[in-house]
Amino acid sequence: MSPPKTYLITGTTSGMGLALVKHLLSQSQNVIATGRDIVSRFPREIVAAHEENLRLLELDITADVDTLQEIAREAWGLFPGGVDVLFNNAGMSAVKACEEASEEYIQQIYTVNLFGPMRLTTAFLPLLRQKTTTTTASSTVIAFTSSSAAWTPLPFMAHYASSKAALSAYLESLAKEVNPPPFRISVVGFECGGCVTNLGQPRQHKQQQQPQSGGSGGLLAKQQEEKTVYGDGLGKLVGMFTRDAMAYMPGDADKMARAMVGVIERVGKQGGGKVPVRLVLGSDAWESVKQKVEETQQVLEEWKEVSWGTDREGVRGGAEGDYLRAVSIL
Known part of the structure; x- marks a missing residue:
């Protein structure tokens, strides 16, 4: 029997993060569960039942990089061998018109969904690189909970969708930097569909629940309390979800957690098959x-003459083979 791996997961007090913790503990893996006010908010019965392979660690994803580096060093010493899987899961969302989003709101959602995971990854990379280049460690992974909204943004969710799109682009590029030898660090992003979690809950006060990424259960639970000139459009969006909320959120957090861990376990396994850098769940x-990809292909073909018509005179046109290989997702 192979020794347990150590997972550090952000945003674990509820939702997808908690589902991941429960599944990993059921598989006898080591888990470092993190979040804001984690000790007071994490279910005590889980702590009592898993004293040997569960650690709680205070981590606010909005912290500066120096603080996150200190947390990374502390986390590294909680289990023998350090961390095998860094799982950037914490996230937030809300419904907001582009015009009516304040600078504070925009900064907050981008910090939680994009800048925080980037900073935490930066903090852990020196430790992960040292592990993979100086030992025979395998299956060292950086995972992210992203969203299918990165492909298919809805109206009034521009900030959530764009922050997740940026996260997916970041992790795709990151994978091309850290996966080749000598580093051999795998990167995978899970672009989740609708799933009942508390993703849409606010972060304004520490006493409130920390939102978890990977779902939209709380996202449209109620309309915005403030007045908006976009009431008609917002009402249509909210109405679409509230008519039959479960139809628009078919995802099961426990099943998604099991699928995520299953994919991570395949990384580096002999004969396990190639794991995609970006995987759609739900x-x-x-x-x-699929609709977005097909529509994009249609637009590309219909407007090819215009696109190609902007090249300089005399050039062969098209992308070079080495460039296409560098940007390939396969």
Whole structure:
């Protein structure tokens, strides 16, 4: 039997993060569960039942990089061998018109969904690189909970969708930097569809619940309390979800957690097959992303003459083969 791996997961007090913790503990893996006010908010019965392979660690994803580096060093010593899987899961969302989003709101959602995971990854990379280049460690992974909204943004969710799109682009590029030898660090992003969690809950006060990424259960639970000139459009969006909320959120957090861990376990396994850098989870996500890809292909073909017509005179045109290889997702 192989020794347990150590997972550090952000945003674990509820939702997808808690589902990940529960599943990993059921598989006898080591888990470092993190979040704001984690000791007081994490379910005590889980702590009592898993004293040997569960550690709680205070981590606010909005902290500066120096603080996150200190946390990374502390986390590294909680289990023998350091961390095998860094799982950037914490996230937030809300419904907001582009015009009516304050600078504070924009900064907050981008910090939680993008800048925080980037900073935490930066903090852990020196430790992960040292592990993979100086030992025979395998299956060292950096994972992210992203969203199918990165492909298919809805109206009034521009800031959430764009922050997740940026996160997916970041992790795709990151994978091309750290996966080749000598580093051999795998990167995978899970672009989840609708799933009942508390993703839409606010972060304004520490006493309130920390939102978890990977779902939208709380996102449209109620309309914005403030007045908006976009009431008609917002009402249509909210109405679409509230007519049959479960139809628009078919995802099961426990099943998604099991799927995520299953994919991570395949990384580096002999004969396990190639794991994609970006993986869509959820039937709704699969169908909406498929539609987006097909529509994009249609637009590319219909407007090819215009696109190609902007090249300099005399050039052969098209992308070079080495460039296409560098940007390939396969």
